Amino acid sequence: MKIGIAGAGLLGRLAAWLLAHAGHAVQVFDPAPDPEPRFDGQGAAGFTAAGMLSPLAELESSDPELAALGWHSIERWGHIVARLAKWSPAAGKPPHFDCNGSLLLAHGPDLGAARRVLARIEAGASGWPQQPLALDAARLRELEPALQSGALHAWLLPGEAAICTIRTLKALQATAPGVQWHWGQAVRALGPGRLELAAGWQTFDHVFDLRGVGARPDLPVRGVRGETVWLHAPDVTLHRPLRLLHARHRLYLVPRPGQQIVLGASEIESEDRSPVSLRSAVELMAAAHSLIPALAEGRILRLDRNLRPALPDNRPCIHHEPGLTRINGLYRHGWLLAPALLDQALSDTGLMT
Numbered sequence: 001m002k003i004g005i006a007g008a009g010l011l012g013r014l015a016a017w018l019l020a021h022a023g024h025a026v027q028v029f030d031p032a033p034d035p036e037p038r039f040d041g042q043g044a045a046g047f048t049a050a051g052m053l054s055p056l057a058e059l060e061s062s063d064p065e066l067a068a069l070g071w072h073s074i075e076r077w078g079h080i081v082a083r084l085a086k087w088s089p090a091a092g093k094p095p096h097f098d099c100n101g102s103l104l105l106a107h108g109p110d111l112g113a114a115r116r117v118l119a120r121i122e123a124g125a126s127g128w129p130q131q132p133l134a135l136d137a138a139r140l141r142e143l144e145p146a147l148q149s150g151a152l153h154a155w156l157l158p159g160e161a162a163i164c165t166i167r168t169l170k171a172l173q174a175t176a177p178g179v180q181w182h183w184g185q186a187v188r189a190l191g192p193g194r195l196e197l198a199a200g201w202q203t204f205d206h207v208f209d210l211r212g213v214g215a216r217p218d219l220p221v222r223g224v225r226g227e228t229v230w231l232h233a234p235d236v237t238l239h240r241p242l243r244l245l246h247a248r249h250r251l252y253l254v255p256r257p258g259q260q261i262v263l264g265a266s267e268i269e270s271e272d273r274s275p276v277s278l279r280s281a282v283e284l285m286a287a288a289h290s291l292i293p294a295l296a297e298g299r300i301l302r303l304d305r306n307l308r309p310a311l312p313d314n315r316p317c318i319h320h321e322p323g324l325t326r327i328n329g330l331y332r333h334g335w336l337l338a339p340a341l342l343d344q345a346l347s348d349t350g351l352m353t
């Protein structure tokens with residue numbers, strides 16, 4: 001079938017890749033000038049994301065139904081990244097996916113707050129094989145020697161994963177067979193089987209609206225600002241994402257290839273796309289330094305920000321009508337949910353079995 005996709009962010013690229021591999025003729029339209037990340041707060045949120053795949057930790061603010069989608073997605077990302085690694089052009093850097101679990105950490109004075117978070121996670125995960133596992137200092141040192149384990153409380157969240165967002169988005173775009181990518185072309189309006197571009201309406205057998213925050217006013221989507229700090233820290237080796245439960249500041253650290261670590265992320269109810277504030281940068285870096293003093297000699301590669309697309313109930317939605325599918329509201333768990341939501345949507349429409 002002839003498929004038109006509005007948006008070449010996380011959902012748009014993954015949908016194009018899946019549909020093209022299923023034999024459909026796919027065209028994708030996006031206002032970005034080219035497929036590269038921009039780091040100016042304007043492009044796809046998917047590039048800014050830290051790539052934590054945390055069905056357990058996200059139970060603090062979501063529910064078991066979303067977590068179940070997350071477990072499905074982790075399995076799917078494992079297969080997808082393996083295929084991308086095989087097919088990426090020899091010159092490109094292969095995407096990266098780790099499934100070593102993640103750690104929840106708390107300094108001594110924050111133990112009470114940490115226990116409350118753990119209680120919510122354990123309630124949401126009751127009956128599942130994956131449960132938070134308390135670690136003593138020796139086990140923590142074994143898992144993450146870079147941590148000054150003495151004064152920390154720690155729990156392992158088994159089965160959680162992390163994905164290298166930038167490399168994965170690039171590889172999805174580069175290896176989707178026969179897809180026509182139309183850069184610099186914003187979709188002005190859309191409807192069942194049609195997209196309006198600067199040159200006029202184009203018709204398709206089926207259209208996907210995957211524009212994230214750009215889907216307004218068709219959907220009541222809002223942007224929730226998030227900021228990250230990218231460090232080059234060759235002196236600090238991490239084997240899995242870390243999440244610090246701090247009474248005031250939430251922080252996670254995600255290791256990336258090339259001795260890089262992403263610190264994230266602020267969560268601010270604002271659609272401001274301007275550069276990262278001093279306050280957010282100081283809070284993220286101070287919390288990270290409190291956890292791993294050796295990060296002091298890390299070098300700041302960049303500060304980034306973007307908007308998470310969220311619907312009023314902060315839950316994702318899939319909306320179908322003949323000739324048109326809209327998916328939106330992936331909020332703070334887009335990477336965690338995208339494969340599961342697309343599997344469901346493509347099977348509902350009969351475009352993939």
Ligand SMILES: Cc1cc2nc3c(=O)[nH]c(=O)nc-3n(C[C@H](O)[C@H](O)[C@H](O)COP(=O)(O)OP(=O)(O)OC[C@H]3O[C@@H](n4cnc5c(N)ncnc54)[C@H](O)[C@@H]3O)c2cc1C
Pocket residue numbers: 006007008009010011012029030031032042043044045046047048049050051052053185186187188210211212213214215225226227228264265305306307308309327328329330331332333334335336337
């Ligand atoms: C700081 C930060 C950290 C995050 N960390 C994580 C994490 O660790 N784990 C996780 O699971 N999720 C994380 N997320 C969330 C995740 O990035 C988003 O949920 C996800 O990117 C949403 O995917 P999307 O495809 O709906 O939107 P996007 O990735 O934003 O893509 C939307 C695309 O639509 C295009 N578009 C807009 N308007 C138009 C138009 N008129 N016509 C055509 N195209 C248009 C845009 O240019 C863009 O390319 C994070 C997000 C942020 C900001």
